[in-house]
Amino acid sequence: MFDFLGKYYPLFLDGTALTIIISIIGVALGILFGLLMVLMRLSRVTVLQWIVRLYIGIVRGTPSMIQVMLIYYTLSKVLPIPQIQVLGSGLDRIIPGALALGINSGAYTAEIFRSGIISVATGQNEAGLSLGLSRQQTMFSIILPQAVRNILPALGNEFITLIKESSVLFYIGVQEVTAQALGVGGTLYDFVPPLLVAGVIYLILTQVLSQCMQVFEKRLSSKYVR
Numbered sequence: 001m002f003d004f005l006g007k008y009y010p011l012f013l014d015g016t017a018l019t020i021i022i023s024i025i026g027v028a029l030g031i032l033f034g035l036l037m038v039l040m041r042l043s044r045v046t047v048l049q050w051i052v053r054l055y056i057g058i059v060r061g062t063p064s065m066i067q068v069m070l071i072y073y074t075l076s077k078v079l080p081i082p083q084i085q086v087l088g089s090g091l092d093r094i095i096p097g098a099l100a101l102g103i104n105s106g107a108y109t110a111e112i113f114r115s116g117i118i119s120v121a122t123g124q125n126e127a128g129l130s131l132g133l134s135r136q137q138t139m140f141s142i143i144l145p146q147a148v149r150n151i152l153p154a155l156g157n158e159f160i161t162l163i164k165e166s167s168v169l170f171y172i173g174v175q176e177v178t179a180q181a182l183g184v185g186g187t188l189y190d191f192v193p194p195l196l197v198a199g200v201i202y203l204i205l206t207q208v209l210s211q212c213m214q215v216f217e218k219r220l221s222s223k224y225v226r
Helices: 005-041 046-061 064-078 091-119 122-130 135-172 177-188 192-225
Strands: none
Touching: 005 046, 005 091, 005 135, 005 177, 005 192, 046 091, 064 091, 064 135, 091 135, 122 135, 135 177, 135 192, 177 192
């Protein structure tokens, strides 16, 4: 049933490597967007608050596939991205795809950050201000470190979701795991075995990430206990 792997396993390896690369970029962008959005949301400027609410509402209320395709077709018209090949896909497709994942993840990450910040006792903020720290210094030195510790499980879940969401990039021609599986399935005229292989790859990736997050969470917790 899986004899085809002897011939096509390089495609799955390339797809897996590309999925990991895109997911890492998407996670990094998601954290940056999320942190920026939550700071805007918690600011005293009403316009910034409304911008964040609009952004989160649009991202959470529309399919990720539509977001990916809109960003891809928009960037392809306004930016001359070179078609340099990376693991079988051009940068003109990888960059918009990773950006779309980051923008999508940023909306959810912003809400995760906000819940973590709210969970920190109000007295922590007052203590920082009483010590002479500015609002920004208090946020980055006192509030955010505690908030991150509280939201690690939720962040881990978001990262796992982003790895799986990367499969929608096959709509714009990014040769990640799902696209490679569908390509092999079309060659074999049998899509079930290649898709099963792709499913196993996603399962392995998410399980490894889950274990890494648990180890990191335990180490961080033990550090605070000490």
